[in-house]
Amino acid sequence: MEPIVLDTLDPLIEALRERGYAVVGPVVRDGVIRFAELGSAADLPTGWGDEQAPGAYRLRARGELVFGFAASPDAVKRFTHPPRTSLFRMRDGVPERAPVEAPKVAILGVRACDLAALAVQDRVLLGGRYPDEAYRKRRAALFLIAVTCAVPGGTCFCASMGAGPRAVSGFEVALTELSGPHRFLAESGGERGAALLAALPSQPAAAADLEAARAVAEAAAGRMGRRVDLDGVRERLVQQRESPIWNDIATRCLTCANCTMVCPTCFCVTVEDGTDLADGTAERTERWDSCFTLDFTELGGAPVRASGAARYRQWLSHKFSTWVDQFGAYGCVGCGRCITWCPAGIDITEELERLR
Amino acid sequence: MTHKTIRVGALTRVEGEGALLVRARDGRLTDLQLRIYEPPRFFEALLRGRAFTEPPDITARVCGICPVAYQMSACQALESACGVTVGGALRDLRLLLYYGEWIESHALHIYLLHAPDFLGYPSGVAMAADHRRLVERGLALKKAGNELVAAVGGRAIHPVNVKVGGFHRLPSRAELAPVAERLLQALGDALATVEWVSGFGFPDVEHDYRFLALRHPTEYAILSGDVAVSDGTTFPVADWPRHVVEEQVPHSTALHARLDGRTGYLTGPLARYALNAPLLSPLALRAAADAGLGRVCRNPFRSIVVRAVEIVHACEEALAVIDRYVPPARPAVPVAARPGVGHGASEAPRGTLYHRYRIDDGGKIAAADIVPPTAQNQARIEADLRALVAPRLDRPAAELAGLCERAIRNHDPCISCSAHFLDLRIDHG
Amino acid sequence: MKKLAVFKLASCDGCQLTLLDCEDELLSVAANVEIAYFLEASSARGEGPYDLSLVEGSITTPEDLERIRRIRRLSRHLVTIGACATAGGVQALRNLADVGEFASIVYARPGYIQTLDRSTPVSAHVSVDFELRGCPIDRRQLLEVIAALLAGRRPVVPTHSVCIECKARGNPCVLIAHGTPCLGPVTQAGCGALCPAFNRGCFGCFGPMQSPNAAALNARLRAAGMDDEELARVYRTFNVTSFGGSCDA
Amino acid sequence: MIPAPYRVRSRRPDRADTVTLVLEPVDGACPPFLPGQFTMLYAPGVGEIPVSISGRARAGGYVQTIRAVGAVSRALCHTPRGSLVGVRGPFGTHFDLARAAGLDVVVAAGGLGLAPLRPVIRELAAHRARYGRISLIVGARTPDALIYPRELARWGRRFDVRVTVDRPDRAWQGPTGLITGLVGRIGVEPGRTCAFVCGPEIMMRATAEELLRRGIPADRIVLSLERNMKCGIGRCGHCQLGPLFTCLDGPVLGYDKVAGLLEVEQL
Ligand SMILES: Cc1cc2nc3c(=O)[nH]c(=O)nc-3n(C[C@H](O)[C@H](O)[C@H](O)COP(=O)(O)OP(=O)(O)OC[C@H]3O[C@@H](n4cnc5c(N)ncnc54)[C@H](O)[C@@H]3O)c2cc1C
Ligand code: SF4
Ligand code: SF4
Ligand code: SF4
Secondary structure, three states, X not given: OOOEEEOOXXXXXXXXXXXXXXXXXXXXXXOEEEEXXXXXXXXXXXXXXXXXXXXXXXXXXXXXXXXXXXXXXXOOHHHXXXXXXXXXXXXXXXXXXXXXXXXXXXXXXXXXXXXXXXXXXXXXXXXXXXXXXXXXXXXXXXXXXXXXXXXXXXXXXXXXXXOOOOOOOOOOEEEEEEOOOOEEEEEEOOHHHHHHHHOOOOEEOXXXXXXXXXXXXXXXXXXXXXXXXOOOHHHHHHHHHHOOHHHHHHHHOOOOOHHHHHOOOOOOEEEEEEEOOOOOOEEEEEEXXXXXXXXXXXXXXXXXXXXXXXXXXXXXXXXXXXXXXXXOOOXXXXXXXXXXXXXXXXXXXXXXXXXX | OOEEEEEEOOOOOOEOOEEEEEEEEOOEEEEEEEEEOOOOOOHHHHHOOOEXXXXXXXXXXXXXXXXXXXXXXXXHHHHHHHOOOOXXXXXXXXXXXXXXXXXXXXXXXXXXXXXXXXXOOOEHHHHHHHOXXXXXXXXXXXXXXHHHHHHHHOOOOOOOOEEOOEEXXXXXXXXXXXXXXXXXXXXXXXXXXXXXXXOOOOOOOOOOOOEEEEEOOOOOOOOOOEEEXXXXXXXXXXXXXXXXXXXXXXXXXOEEEEEOOEEOOEEOHHHHHHHHHHHOOHXXXXXXXXXXXXXXXXXXXXXXXXXXXXXXXXXXXXXXXXHHOOXXXXXXXXXXXXXXXXXXXXXXXXXXXXXXXXXXXOOEEEEEEEEOHHHHHXXXXXXXXXXXXXXXXXXXXXXXXXXXXXXXXXXXXXXXXXXXXXXXXXXXX | OEEEEEEEOEOOOHHHHHHHOOOOOHHHXXXXXXXXXXXXXXXXXXXXXXXXXXXXXXXXXXXXXXXXHHHHHHEEEEXXXXXXXXXXXXXXXXXXXXXXXXXXXXOOOHHHOOOOOOOEOHHHOOOOOEEEOOOOOOXXXXXXXXXXXXXXXXXXXXXXXXXXHHHHHOOOOHHHHOOOOOOHHHEEOOOOOHHXXXXXXXXXXXXXXXXXXXXXXXXXXXXXXXXXXXXXXXXXXXXXXXXXXXXXX | OOOEEEEEEEEEEEEOOEEEEEEEEOOOOOOOOOOOOEEXXXXXXXXXXXXXXXXXXXXXXXXXXXXXXXXXXXXXXXXOOOOEEEEEEEEOOOOOHHHHOOOEEEEEEEHHHHHHHHHHHHHHXXXXXXXXXXXXXXXXXXXXXOOOHHHHHHHHOOOEEEEEEOOOOOOOOOOEOOOHHHHHHHOOOHHHEEEEEEOOHHHHHHHHHHHHHOOOOHHHEEEEOOOOOOOOOOOOOOOEEOOEEOOOOOOEEEHHHHHHHHHOOOO
């Protein structure tokens, strides 16, 4: 289907709702821009932007753009790989699989880095010998509407990871916000997207619109706050396993695990087993875990990775080195979340540079 | 010469740890001591040097049963020192939080601590074996109170959302909606509770109490008001130190509060009811009338009925507050430290709780004074016990001990609160 | 049926009240466990030994020192509940002061006071099988500990940072997004990241997490505007004995 | 993946803290396994841990030997006959006996490391003619801690079996000290020997180094690694060792693949 131009997003939101989707998008809440269910396009953070730096985030009034901000604190991971899920319940020795909750959710405003991260998680959770069926179901229930990043954040480096700023695949619909006059270029990325767009009031996109959209992405790519030099990074991290730099980082690292929690590709979990005091049924739940916790590697009563240095090394080496060995791609898409949301302001791009 | 000693080693179904010792010789009562061996925790001393913003969080830890009362009295004392008043929707939210605590604390006392006395069980849990539906109703009521505290304050015990000047975060109307639904249910349960407890068999006892409670022109006072005494005196909270003086008496570890030169007054539900009943919510008033409480209730055993009526009031008023609630522009009024002294009092479930702070030039607490209700009531509880025991000294010791414990529970004493007391002596002799 | 006992030392009652605050579970717990000794809730005083004793409060008097030894002897599992029993509680602020001065200010006849100069955690005197943190403890964690110990398993009580719970709950980080000082990164989880959910910084009521790096956080908190005195105060509140040194780091 | 219910068909205490269970699937057949593979064993409501398969029971089902060290292993050890446990698996790589055909074989076990090696030894015994010299060296902390003592005696009649203990008791007449001390005594011909090693990590590294020194190539020294595992299927992330998922790429791995990784502290 040919690209079209939309004047407003309300018909899109309405059409998704008619198709049975809860529509989730960015809203201003508690001092950040984050995903929440939308009532209408009026809930979108029009005029709001963000300023992101290592360990710092502030809302800022910013022009007239609806999507004039960078990655939000939550990623799509929250929907595909939720923080906590029940795996099974067991009564009288017979386990019963917990029903998978896979609500139909349309996410409006997904960024290229988020889509790249989903592709990474697809490889991890679906690509191996034991595909995760619950993830597959939740994934299939999503309807993803991408938006080209116009204003990348100060901690973004998706361009150098080859993951953005313009979404090229993995979405149903991709929007690029254009100004003068304010409108959205909409492209479909699949049949469901095409069918949806066909049902909306729109004009066909002119060549100038396509050009303007390209310019938005190009300008954004040129304004990335950070970059990573991937050349030889995988081997370098292997060579640097005994580097004193890890100890230096450990003096600053809180081992708080925020970086792994906000990272859209981090997939590590742990399970918790328990029994109900009242009825004696047993239950297993799965929840996000992190390589920054001590219990993560506990063996025989002591953790393998006892030092903060070893835990930080695991995190950074996994993202840029061993992830490639395991899954054939980097574990980082350059969204910059781990940099912004690190209370200590530790910047992986800077540390990678130092580890040269 | 015959000696008789009644000891209740450790009082049960009261908050905190206390004991009772009664001595008689030749059929005459010689000694009666409500002993508090709850270790002192020095709150007034450890508050010195803390920032003026800290007492609400720190004094909440005086008592896990009524932390909201501590937070409210502390906030108001500090705000008055700094010359700030908190009104409108923020004050409404404080009321809401406080109603939650009343519901939770009174339901706990009625169903789990006090009612077992009237029905002859060692505990509420044991009572559930025969009266499961009743106990479940009590737990549901208690839960409604806890949920209200948690919705406004973050958690049921030691809420985190309270600060000097207001709150850290305002609940939205949407967040309060489910709480309102539960409160509606609770209101029904509360009315049923009044009916249930008013049918208990009460010993025919009346005392000539001198009552003290806060009084507010338009509210059944909980959050604020002047101090009213049943003999007609009324004074502003700031005058508290001139009217209430705590004294140590030689024979007892208990501190006796002297009000205008006379010892032994009562604060708590009976006092509030006696002084403020006309300001109860409509349903609470009707319930009180149906329960036959009369205009003033002087039978301490029937305090359980007054508590139940107060739950009705709290539910009904909380619903009204939620109904009119519109989140204000800011979660708190800005408060700048100002050197000086501030007084604050509010009605904890067990009675008037008074705080006084002196703030120094650096915004630190220079002095703190806290007068909890149980410390005020201690002398009066002992008087109740003397009146109860003296004519019954011929009864078997076990029976008397049981009766005494019941009489103590009438006042829902909170020993955890009273034991932090400024001048408390711990005498284990 | 296994026997449960609840004891109280110097404390506010809040942690044992947490058990009564399990409104939905209380009666079924009581159907599966004999609540043998729990003065606050029952006048029945079931004899020991107990399978599980929950102890609230810190040791501040010579009597309580004796009592805790007796409780230990009577208990198969002894679990401390709350910051008082686990870390001395807010009353352990006296440990930093001159107790003589404290007593002379507060008491007319200080010689009469039978109190120890320090408020100490139960583990300073007897062996403890599990320490449940929090001021107050968390209701779900309490149920978990009871269920786990009675079933002979290790309680699922994570010792990692509050931040993990904070992110799982979906709070915005108040430190990063609002500039509000927050102890979450050095504090043990358990509360469900309650304070950040109420737009306030964590103030450490669950004590230090498994590998706290207070020096690193303090650098950040100083940058957010806290001076040394404030840092000292915030660490020295409810978990003085375990957290108190963090401000010197 | 959810556990399949298995019934404890028999329960035999081996040592004070070690129990061998025979587990039978409640419904359906029990999937085949290869020597060195493990299952995730679930004690209902208590937790789940990785445990090696030590053999196939005659009537079908897994033989598994568990030492009670913590809550879950203790619960499994105490599961009475007839009760249900949960089983997932088998998982992981195995000891490749085909590669040992025609070679001398050294089997080195430390402590409970004998459990996953038991199926290897039984296989060697069942097809004795396929292999050259077979030596079994076993180390244990004390004579008491040795598992499978009766089988050891039986195997001793067919192979060169040597046992050493760290702390002998009065009755002990065999060698004492580290298992590496036994490597010299078995006479290794480096060109035609392969080794299967399982035990505590330091024991495995010391043994592997000793074998390397004697000329056995690293890729013919095979170890079985232990790491924290929550899922067994490469999902939880806990068992990573550099690029490896110990549960998928291991636990059985050639020393050539892991020597460099094990050298790095806290990797
Ligand atoms: C591939 C593989 C195969 C295995 N095969 C076998 C096998 O065949 N047989 C077998 O018995 N085991 C085997 N294991 C090991 C087994 O999985 C572990 O012993 C088991 O996970 C222990 O779990 P647990 O819950 O019983 O003990 P945990 O509770 O995890 O405790 C383990 C150890 O830590 C100590 N500990 C626990 N908590 C603490 C604490 N808070 N502080 C200090 N110390 C603590 C315990 O005392 C104990 O020593 C295997 C492991 C792997 C990875
Ligand atoms: S490692 Fe950091 S920048 Fe890369 S994807 Fe994860 S959170 Fe984003
Ligand atoms: S790198 Fe930052 S976010 Fe990650 S654990 Fe360390 S301090 Fe926390
Ligand atoms: S708000 Fe506090 S607890 Fe939450 S992530 Fe930030 S630093 Fe951690």
